[in-house]
Amino acid sequence: MSVALWPEVQAAVAHLDRLLATLPEPGARLPEQQAEVAAVKDAARTLRMRFLEARIDAVYDRLTDGRTRELRTVELVEAAAVEFPGLVPTAEQVAADRGRPQADKEGYEIDQGIFLRAVLGSPEAGTHLLDTMLRPTPRALRLLPGFLRTGVLETASVRLERKDGTAHLTMCRDDCLNAEDDRQVDDMETVVDLALLDPQVKVGVLRGGTMTHPRYRGRRVFSAGINLKSLHAGDISLTGFLLRRELGYIHKLVRGIRSDDAPWHSPTVEKPWVAAVDTFAIGGGAQLLLAFDHVLSASDAYLSLPAAREGIVPGAANFRLGRHTGPRTSRQIILQGRRIWATEPDARLLIDEVVEPQEMDAAVDRAVERLSGPAVVPNRRMLNLAEEPVHAFRHYMAEFALQQALRLYGEDVISKVGRFAEEGRSRCPAGA
Incomplete structure (x- = not known):
């Protein structure tokens, strides 16, 4: 099935990329720059969500060759970035964010959360992804003969x-x-x-x-x-x-x-x-x-x-x-x-x-x-x-994909984990 990213989505993402290219790194932006970026990101994300609500099954079928290929979540977002430029962040954008402390990230994982929310929200695409994630990993299959022996x-x-x-x-x-x-x-x-x-x-x-x-x-x-x-x-x-x-x-x-x-x-x-x-x-x-x-x-x-x-x-x-x-x-x-x-x-x-x-x-x-x-x-x-029931779990995980992505970049979360790091604790019990 032929499917293409809507021109208005492409335009909104291009506008965002041009804006980011003119600004300092996220952690060094002034409050008014942060507000401008947030507004442009929100506009692009709104359009992405509308597109995905209308076309997610066609998008997923394109990425998985009609659900004949099994792509895990990491592989799926990587494939979407190549096949539908602007729908999710590129591998380079994600890698750049990964190299930064949480407080200094651009928040590209929120866009991945939008995409995966749509995938898991679809009875067809979401069920296929859940089944894919239940497959053994390549690492496990590689180690299996040795473990069976020893x-x-x-x-x-x-x-x-x-x-x-x-x-x-x-x-x-x-x-x-x-x-x-x-x-x-x-x-x-x-x-x-x-x-x-x-x-x-x-x-x-x-x-x-x-x-x-x-x-x-x-x-x-x-x-x-x-x-x-x-x-x-x-x-x-x-x-x-x-x-x-x-x-x-x-x-x-x-x-x-x-x-x-x-x-x-x-x-x-x-x-x-x-x-x-x-x-x-x-x-x-x-x-x-x-x-x-x-x-x-x-x-x-x-x-x-x-x-x-x-x-x-x-x-x-x-x-x-x-x-x-x-x-x-x-x-x-x-x-x-x-x-x-x-x-x-x-x-x-x-x-x-x-x-x-x-x-x-x-x-x-x-x-x-x-x-x-x-x-x-x-x-x-x-x-x-x-x-x-599988359908209930799938529905929950669809919303979780986006809500947890948003929480990762919440100001309260960033402040709290910063305090833990300053205290030198990787993760001690509450009150410890």
């Missing part, structure tokens, strides 16, 4: 080991309390892929490793969420981190992996998952728990989603949390930063089992045994189908 893989962020039919994933960013960045998301998706692709694995377990951080030296920690130091430095990306995380490995935990080796009666290979929480699960760590089949916690641990304090959207937690806790508690946790201790009554809405810290290993073994039965996978599939 049963062990060491990455910079996660250690994967197969023991007696169980895949043990241990997050080992001991320098930053397992705070997530682009590298950790890449490593996590790789090991989740391998665990799902390995026919010897029946159950997966995720746990944090032992830390060397001064305040938690010698203790296991589950996760401190997003790495705010990396965010301040401009090293947290929309497509490579925020969307890849939600549409990639976390969605694979829920739906499984699309594989040519999947059984004839299912498009994906699924397995049950256990999460074991030591010390705390903050932010993205708490988000992760909502995708697991069984969550156990040490009695001295706590959970929190400090989204309002940080100013960003906590992934798909707004979509999933209320299903577990009900609307009032979910608002207390997300909007007001309520911390949930493992031993308080409301924790049972999020945690299946609480044990003393020294009993965690045995509790993990018991949970694995309970989830090893042959009827577990088909029943979890039916539960997830009822609790989290």
Whole structure:
């Protein structure tokens, strides 16, 4: 189908590019220059959104050859920049922004968010993209033969080991309390892929490793969420981190992996998952728990989603949390930063089992045994189908793509992550 970017969109983008060429770098602009740029960007973005609302399926089909090619989010925005100049920022513009601190960026990821919102909002294009993101990554396929042979893989962020039919994933960013960045998301998706692709694995377990951080030296920690130091430095990306995380490995935990080796009666290979929480699960760590089949916690641990304090959207937690806790508690946790201790009554809405810290290993073994039965996978599939329909998840992620992009460049977010960086913390618990 023939499709071209509207001339008025091209003209608005050309006007913006000419204006930016006459101005200093974003961080050095005067207030009146900033206001002028914002007005011109808003005009161009309004036209982009109108074009995409009218032509997104034709655009997506052009980029994917009628949905015969599978392009992940990063590849998709890169292809759109080449095929439809002006629709999304160029690779050069994105690279230039990536090299700047968050406060000094032009904000091109917002334009990527506009595009991906339209793609995910389309039942046809969005469903195809979700299916594409459930495919194993090239890195995982490259590492698969070695892992099948040895049963062990060491990455910079996660250690994967197969023991007696169980895949043990241990997050080992001991320098930053397992705070997530682009590298950790890449490593996590790789090991989740391998665990799902390995026919010897029946159950997966995720746990944090032992830390060397001064305040938690010698203790296991589950996760401190997003790495705010990396965010301040401009090293947290929309497509490579925020969307890849939600549409990639976390969605694979829920739906499984699309594989040519999947059984004839299912498009994906699924397995049950256990999460074991030591010390705390903050932010993205708490988000992760909502995708697991069984969550156990040490009695001295706590959970929190400090989204309002940080100013960003906590992934798909707004979509999933209320299903577990009900609307009032979910608002207390997300909007007001309520911390949930493992031993308080409301924790049972999020945690299946609480044990003393020294009993965690045995509790993990018991949970694995309970989830090893042959009827577990088909029943979890039916539960997830009822609790989290694909169309509802797609609709949520469409709006998330844009809202999170906007939040990345909010003045409050930039100010807050700047303070974290000045204090020398990559991401410590709230109040630590």
